[in-house]
Amino acid sequence: MDTLDTLWAVYGNLVLTIGINALLALSIWLTLSCGLLAMANAAFMGLGAYAGALLTMRAGVPFPVALAGGMALPALVALVIGLPTLRLSGVYLAMATLGFGEVVRIGLINADSLTGGALGLNAIPQLTRWWHVVLALVVVLLVLWRMRRSRVGRAFEAIREDETAASLMGIGVMSHKMLAFCLGAAVAGLAGVLGAHLTFFIGPGEFGFERSVDILTMAILGGIGSLAGPVLGAAIITLLPELLRAFHDFRTMLNGAILVLIVLFLPNGLWDPARIRSWFVRRRPSGAAATPAGRP
Amino acid sequence: MLALDRVSKRFGGLAVLEDVSFAVPAGSVFGLIGPNGAGKTTVFNLVTGLLAPSSGSITLNDQALVGRRPHRITRLGVARTFQNIRVFKGLTLRDNVIVGMHSHLGYGVPQWLFSLPAFRAREARAVERAEELLSWVGLPGRGDAVAQDLSYGDQRKLELARALATEPRLLLLDEPVAGMNSGEKQELMVEIGNIAARGYTILLIEHDMRFVMGLCSRIAVLNFGRIIAEGSPETIRSDPAVIEAYLGRDE
Numbered sequence: 001m002d003t004l005d006t007l008w009a010v011y012g013n014l015v016l017t018i019g020i021n022a023l024l025a026l027s028i029w030l031t032l033s034c035g036l037l038a039m040a041n042a043a044f045m046g047l048g049a050y051a052g053a054l055l056t057m058r059a060g061v062p063f064p065v066a067l068a069g070g071m072a073l074p075a076l077v078a079l080v081i082g083l084p085t086l087r088l089s090g091v092y093l094a095m096a097t098l099g100f101g102e103v104v105r106i107g108l109i110n111a112d113s114l115t116g117g118a119l120g121l122n123a124i125p126q127l128t129r130w131w132h133v134v135l136a137l138v139v140v141l142l143v144l145w146r147m148r149r150s151r152v153g154r155a156f157e158a159i160r161e162d163e164t165a166a167s168l169m170g171i172g173v174m175s176h177k178m179l180a181f182c183l184g185a186a187v188a189g190l191a192g193v194l195g196a197h198l199t200f201f202i203g204p205g206e207f208g209f210e211r212s213v214d215i216l217t218m219a220i221l222g223g224i225g226s227l228a229g230p231v232l233g234a235a236i237i238t239l240l241p242e243l244l245r246a247f248h249d250f251r252t253m254l255n256g257a258i259l260v261l262i263v264l265f266l267p268n269g270l271w272d273p274a275r276i277r278s279w280f281v282r283r284r285p286s287g288a289a290a291t292p293a294g295r296p
Numbered sequence: 297m298l299a300l301d302r303v304s305k306r307f308g309g310l311a312v313l314e315d316v317s318f319a320v321p322a323g324s325v326f327g328l329i330g331p332n333g334a335g336k337t338t339v340f341n342l343v344t345g346l347l348a349p350s351s352g353s354i355t356l357n358d359q360a361l362v363g364r365r366p367h368r369i370t371r372l373g374v375a376r377t378f379q380n381i382r383v384f385k386g387l388t389l390r391d392n393v394i395v396g397m398h399s400h401l402g403y404g405v406p407q408w409l410f411s412l413p414a415f416r417a418r419e420a421r422a423v424e425r426a427e428e429l430l431s432w433v434g435l436p437g438r439g440d441a442v443a444q445d446l447s448y449g450d451q452r453k454l455e456l457a458r459a460l461a462t463e464p465r466l467l468l469l470d471e472p473v474a475g476m477n478s479g480e481k482q483e484l485m486v487e488i489g490n491i492a493a494r495g496y497t498i499l500l501i502e503h504d505m506r507f508v509m510g511l512c513s514r515i516a517v518l519n520f521g522r523i524i525a526e527g528s529p530e531t532i533r534s535d536p537a538v539i540e541a542y543l544g545r546d547e
Binding site for chain 1: 344346365366367370371375376378382383384385386387391394395396397398399401403408409410411415458461462
């Protein structure tokens with residue numbers, strides 16, 4: 001038991017960070033599954049983190065209330081900024097949402113009486129337990145899994161495939177995009193509150209452009225064809241820098257090189273059920289007949 | 297059922313449709329023909345709400361369609377297929393058709409979230425109905441195939457099944473047999489005839505004259521954005537203005 005405790009003391013934070021990053025990857029998966037390249041998730045995470053932290057620190061509310069508040073605020077903001085921006089498509093939406101992210105970051109810096117400005121918020125009570133993260137991830141995964149199998153999930157797929165054709169199937173395109181955007185914002189906010197009450201400190205720099213790109217990378221790297229993809233991508237993006245510690249100064253370079261290789265050779269992401277199935281199908285006949293002949 | 301009254305559409309200075317009026321009676325198969333660029337597809341885009349007319353009114357059973365958004369018009373009972381096929385390529389045939397049932401599945405969030413009996417019953421019904429519609433258009437038992445693996449002709453049939461899934465009263469078919477060989481054309485002609493016999497009203501655009509003359513009870517001819525003739529296939533065939541539009545005039 002002692003070794004386990006030591007292991008947890010060393011790596012516990014890392015495991016929980018994977019869980020929080022998985023939530024973030026799933027939050028952007030929601031909009032991606034609708035064909036929307038929205039890059040506002042880091043900002044939504046930040047809004048959630050600040051809202052949650054201020055609720056527990058200043059208002060002294062119980063943790064569940066802070067969680068609810070940290071999800072509701074980004075969802076509401078998403079509703080407001082979604083109205084004009086979700087009409088945009090492709091890179092234009094990405095640019096608009098990145099711009100929004102900068103507005104949030106600069107807003108957090110300038111509202112220093114409330115947010116602590118560039119210094120951030122310190123001494124956030126460490127209320128996040130390991131099972132909070134696990135429960136949040138399981139609940140989000142369950143809801144998304146059920147959604148994919150319902151008419152809502154099918155509508156998302158149809159919109160991603162062909163927006164015009166989807167609207168002529170009786171699908172309200174705008175309302176479904178808005179749903180994906182707001183749900184994604186709420187999940188990102190949830191990750192923000194959990195993260196803030198895990199790390200003791202939050203600052204505006206954590207929720208900027210780099211974080212946005214990280215979140216997108218996790219989802220794309222893992223693969224957006226399934227729910228397992230973003231979770232896997234989050235695990236890899238979180239673990240890779242740790243595993244490469246031995247390489248010291250070359251760490252970030254190697255990290256980047258590995259990502260480039262994966263994207264080059266596995267364009268649908270690591271978790272691509274169709275490709276895995278095709279390996280399986282091809283291997284069986286080759287295992288029976290071709291292997292002896294194929295051996296050198 | 298569908299009535300267009302002096303509908304005009306201008307893109308900037310270009311008048312694509314001018315004072316187009318015609319009425320599609322309930323239960324009929326109505327043909328809209330005309331040379332390339334006459335504005336036929338624009339008529340479909342106006343009826344389905346993808347474009348707004350510059351002037352004029354479009355009504356479905358006396359309900360105004362102008363100003364309604366496309367998904368609302370679909371829910372009123374108008375479905376269409378596209379000249380340039382627009383199936384959901386990455387989805388299976390079954391899912392393509394079930395997407396068409398979107399507004400008829402009628403279950404709410406708790407039902408799908410907790411997989412309640414109502415949800416499961418509706419979904420099972422949808423799967424059954426999808427198989428039925430696929431067999432109507434001549435794709436029986438192909439539900440598990442992915443749409444992009446289908447031949448051109450089969451994708452057109454899939455679009456037809458998907459349009460039928462929206463439970464339309466009026467079906468708009470934009471060149472349903474374009475790019476098909478004569479065997480496939482014959483087959484689809486029979487299938488569309490069967491669909492019409494089930495009580496659907498059909499408005500179709502087509503270049504293939506044998507197909508149009510064989511299926512339609514009434515035909516309107518569009519040339520340079522104006523209706524130049526309307527009537528039964530026999531009158532259209534002998535109409536001098538139509539012959540001129542298609543074959544040109546003797547000098």
